[in-house]
Amino acid sequence: MNEDNNNRTKWIHLRLSPDEYAKVHSQFKRTTARKLSEYARKVLLSKPVTVNYRNASLDELMTELIKLRNELTAAGNNFNQAVKKLNSLSQISQFRDWLIAYDSDKQKLLDQIEEIKNHIAETSKKWLQS
Template sequence: MEKRKEKRNRLIKLRVSEAELKEIHQHLGRSTNRSLSEYLRRLALNKPVTVMVRNASADDFLEQMLPLQACLEQTCNTYTRAVDRLPVLNKIPELKGWLILHESTRAALLEQVSRIESLTLQLYEQWLRK
């Protein structure tokens, strides 16, 4: 059975200040309603209004992860360049330099992965507490 759409032919006027209108639009923006009329109708008829809520712990997690991602990408690029240079090293001093660079890059890469693991575990523990 198809539900017939009820014709809405009555108009209600509502006077609000600029500040009130701005606040209403802010609330509308956080809801899932597509139009101001639909939003106000639901409020007036005491029907549920679905509001989107941001997860603060996930936002904090992303705020910390994005710089780590950039640092990890840079470290991976440095490591890749170092490995690419390995076949062209013919002399012992060049090889020693490569090994030193390789070890510092590897340590930086492992540090970044460890920080990512730590932040992921923190988010997981916060999620478990809820």
Template sequence: MEEENENRSKWIKIRLKPSEEELLNKRYKKSTFQNLSEFGRAMILGDPVTVIHRDKSMDDVLEELALLRRELNFVGNNLNQAVKNINSAHGFPDTRLWMNLLTIINGKLEPSIIQIKERMNKYADLWSQKLRAGKA
């Protein structure tokens, strides 16, 4: 049996109070639907509605992790540039200079890397505590 591809040509009009419309829009925005019509059809027809839940208490943690990722990217870029320069100077008299520069760069980057690791461990501990508290 072939499925018919029918257009949605029937309209249902409903009236809402402003507070009801606001509630409907809040629920729609928390859902995974692309438009209000899809959301409304799912609600009326009893289809499953997937709601996105976000733990706002973790916003600060996520923001800090994003900053840490950015800092790690800067560190990685600097290190890659130094290694690229050393590789291109291999066999030339400048190689020793580049090795010394890499040692200096590593000395400057190492404290940042240690700080990033400490912060990430702190947030990992915080995250695991929230998970344990959620399961209890």
């Protein structure tokens, strides 16, 4: 069994100014390399470096969509809790009539919230794949 020995035993010591280090580190952060040493090895050995490019406007959109999804979920939960509480007051006939009238409205609201959440999830999947 003759295995290829990939242990790295040799060191290269390199001194950088704070500005140089900041530039190298910022370039490293844009890549898929997990460690700075991995990035430096690829650059020094002229191997391809995979760089991630992100669309800033899409990032802002995703932030807003996540906030919207959270607010919609909270609104749906609050509405559902209010209806459940009113439903417990069923001995009063006026509340019972109100509940029957608003039951369909509640379902429409919850369906719309679910549709928006699904749309946000689909948009997120597309964004993460690009």
